[in-house]
Amino acid sequence: MLRPWQVSLGDRIDPSRDVPIYMQIIQALIRDIERGRLTSGTYLPSSRELATILRVNRKTVVLAYEDLIAQGWLDSAGTRGTMVSASLPEPVNRQRAGVEATMSDAPIDYRYAPPPERPLALPSGPGLKLDEGAPDGRLFPADLLARAYRAAAQRASRENLFQYGNPRGSLPLRESIATMLKSQRGLPVTAENICITRGSQNGIFLAAHVLVRPGDSVIVEALTYEPAVAACRSLGANIVSVGLDEDGIDVEAVERACRRNAVRAVFLTPHHQFPTTVSLRPERRLRLLELAHQFGFAIIEDDYDHEFHFESQPLLPMAGYGPGHVIYVGSMSKLLLPALRIGYVAAPPPVIDAIAHMVSLTDGMGNTLTENAAAELIENGELRRHARKVRQVYAKRRENFAREIDRGLGDLVEYRMPDGGLAFWLRFPNTDLDTMEARAAAMGLRFAASRSFMTRDDAPRGLRIGFASLNEHEARTAIAALREAAG
Numbered sequence: 001m002l003r004p005w006q007v008s009l010g011d012r013i014d015p016s017r018d019v020p021i022y023m024q025i026i027q028a029l030i031r032d033i034e035r036g037r038l039t040s041g042t043y044l045p046s047s048r049e050l051a052t053i054l055r056v057n058r059k060t061v062v063l064a065y066e067d068l069i070a071q072g073w074l075d076s077a078g079t080r081g082t083m084v085s086a087s088l089p090e091p092v093n094r095q096r097a098g099v100e101a102t103m104s105d106a107p108i109d110y111r112y113a114p115p116p117e118r119p120l121a122l123p124s125g126p127g128l129k130l131d132e133g134a135p136d137g138r139l140f141p142a143d144l145l146a147r148a149y150r151a152a153a154q155r156a157s158r159e160n161l162f163q164y165g166n167p168r169g170s171l172p173l174r175e176s177i178a179t180m181l182k183s184q185r186g187l188p189v190t191a192e193n194i195c196i197t198r199g200s201q202n203g204i205f206l207a208a209h210v211l212v213r214p215g216d217s218v219i220v221e222a223l224t225y226e227p228a229v230a231a232c233r234s235l236g237a238n239i240v241s242v243g244l245d246e247d248g249i250d251v252e253a254v255e256r257a258c259r260r261n262a263v264r265a266v267f268l269t270p271h272h273q274f275p276t277t278v279s280l281r282p283e284r285r286l287r288l289l290e291l292a293h294q295f296g297f298a299i300i301e302d303d304y305d306h307e308f309h310f311e312s313q314p315l316l317p318m319a320g321y322g323p324g325h326v327i328y329v330g331s332m333s334k335l336l337l338p339a340l341r342i343g344y345v346a347a348p349p350p351v352i353d354a355i356a357h358m359v360s361l362t363d364g365m366g367n368t369l370t371e372n373a374a375a376e377l378i379e380n381g382e383l384r385r386h387a388r389k390v391r392q393v394y395a396k397r398r399e400n401f402a403r404e405i406d407r408g409l410g411d412l413v414e415y416r417m418p419d420g421g422l423a424f425w426l427r428f429p430n431t432d433l434d435t436m437e438a439r440a441a442a443m444g445l446r447f448a449a450s451r452s453f454m455t456r457d458d459a460p461r462g463l464r465i466g467f468a469s470l471n472e473h474e475a476r477t478a479i480a481a482l483r484e485a486a487g
Contacts, residue, residue: 013054021056025064030073033084040090043083044074113234127444130478132275133305133423133466135334139390144382145337145373152372161368167359168352169196169344170371176378177330177344185306186320187328193346195355196366200304200331200343205231207300207327207345208265210354212237217261221249222459225274225302226452228267237264241455248273248280251287258295266292267300271315272421274304275453275464279419285318292325299326305334307387308468309420310395319346327351332374334422335387341367342374394422394468401467401475408479412486422468431486433461440485 012028013021032038044050047065051058065082068074075085156162168174174191181187197203204227212218214236220229221244229239240261242253249268257263266288270280292299301318319328332342345355359365377383401424402417414427428436433450440447450461463482470478 009050009054013056022060022064022067025050025054025056025061026067029064029068033073033088036090038084040084040086040088043077043081046081127446128478128481130445130447130482131423131466131469132448132464133334133421134338134469135390135422136393136469136471137337137339139393140337140386144377144386148373148376148380148382149369151376152369155372156369161372165365165368167356167363167365168194169366170368170375172375172379173342173371174344176375178346180378181328181330181346185303186316187346188320188323189346192349193352195345195347195352195359196371197329197343197345197359198341198363198366199333199338200302200329201227201231202341203329203331203343203345204228204267204300204302206355206358207298207329207347208232208235208237208267209358210351211265211298211300211327213264215262216264217257219254219257219263219266219297220455221268221273222456223273223275223453223462224267224455225269226455228300228302229455232265232267239455241459244273244276244278246278248278248284249288251284251291254288255291258291258297263295263297265298265300267302268318269302269304270318271303271306271309272418274302275423275462276425277416277418277421277423279315282315289318289322289325292322300329301326302329304329304331305421306330307335308391308394308422310391310398311419314420324348335383336374336377340370340374342371390468397467397470397472397475400472401470401479404475404479408476408483409486412483423464423466425462425464427460427462428486433463436486439487440481443481443485445481445485 009025009028009032013024015021017024019027029038029044038044044065045053047058047061051061054061065074069076069082072085073088074082077083171191173196174194177196178189178191178194181189187193195203195206197206208218208228208231212232212235216237217240218232218237219240219242220232222241223244233239238261240257240263242257243250248270254266268280268288270285272279288299291297299318299322303317306314306317317326317328319326326347328346330344330346332340332344336342345352347355374383377386398418402415405413405415405424405426409426412428412431414429415424418424437449447463447465450463453459453464454461465478465482467475
């Protein structure tokens with residue numbers, strides 16, 4: 001029987017690819033059907049004929065034909081052979097017949113929301129990376145983590161915990177975090193006030209999602225954590241930027257903004273302000289809580305590195321004395337490992353219910369095995385011992401980094417020794433930062449762009465450079481590279 005379709009699959013079947021041959025045949029035939037080269041009712045060569053043409057085993061073609069028949073692309077016409085299903089519609093992209101496109105270069109026919117042009121505070125690309133305050137993952141003993149995972153896996157097997165779980169997260173971890181927050185940070189919480197998230201960024205997004213509707217206003221500082229701003233913008237929020245100084249956010253500017261806008265949330269990093277590292281003064285914290293009560297907005301308190309404070313005692317979170325006005329977001333990333341992706345939100349139970357509902361829609365649930373491994377590390381005291389050890393290491397690295405700055409950048413930079421956190425805020429008053437950053441990129445030096453922290457054009461510019469993940473040699477290398485980039 002004559003076959004009107006001219007076989008052209010040969011140049012699309014490549015035995016060296018990772019994709020099985022039968023799957024390549026399936027993909028090639030579907031593409032020809034979609035592009036109109038194979039129309040409804042067209043007969044295909046017999047499995048023996050096509051195998052000969054493609055120089056493959058006949059069973060491979062039979063398997064491809066059987067899959068396509070099962071999927072509804074092809075029909076078996078008995079002794080007459082195999083044909084394209086008569087029930088298929090006319091191809092919608094016949095004009096593209098003969099054009100091979102991959103997922104990387106295929107034209108997009110649907111509408112989508114592209115990412116914003118404004119850069120996020122995330123260094124990318126090859127070269128020497130200077131983070132914004134990450135811990136040194138090399139300091140956490142891998143065998144401790146392995147033992148914790150083993151214990152969590154054994155427990156899950158015994159108690160049938162490998163199933164889908166509560167979107168609020170693992171109960172043992174929620175109980176452990178609630179105990180930690182109550183005893184160490186003064187938060188009046190129990191497990192019912194905690195929802196586990198995939199890192200603090202996920203927690204910020206979920207908190208914003210239950211607070212913000214399109215057109216609502218969110219107040220942020222002139223310099224802040226850009227991913228939080230981007231999360232609010234993605235929800236249709238109107239971003240209102242207010243100033244800050246050495247004592248933190250300008251609370252009088254917050255009040256003025258509230259009188260002009262329907263403010264639903266204020267995003268803050270009050271303990272170690274991101275990126276400048278300053279701590280929000282107690283009198284301003286209390287005034288913000290008064291304003292929250294007066295105007296009915298929520299404070300999203302991002303306490304991303306509470307554990308690392310090197311001068312005196314850390315300030316208690318605002319959520320500790322304003323629980324009805326604050327949604328508290330924390331993270332295990334700085335204390336454990338960023339790769340574990342464990343954050344949490346602490347809030348009144350109705351807010352936690354709303355956040356857990358959002359988790360169920362976007363993620364179903366968290367990673368129970370990882371969460372229970374983290375709970376194991378807390379319960380057996382390993383996390384507390386690790387925290388004591390790394391706090392001493394980071395305190396020394398903080399002092400060393402300051403010495404390297406003075407030695408290598410002393411005449412170019414202005415900075416204040418941070419009381420806490422894992423990063424320095426460096427200002428270059430007589431340096432063109434755009435030129436410096438371009439030179440740094442050409443040298444293979446990676447760090448977050450100074451503009452990525454700015455929520456308005458007149459915000460003071462600077463670089464946030466983490467010190468905790470750098471040993472002495474790495475710190476010296478990083479400062480020397482910054483000096484070279486500055487010219």
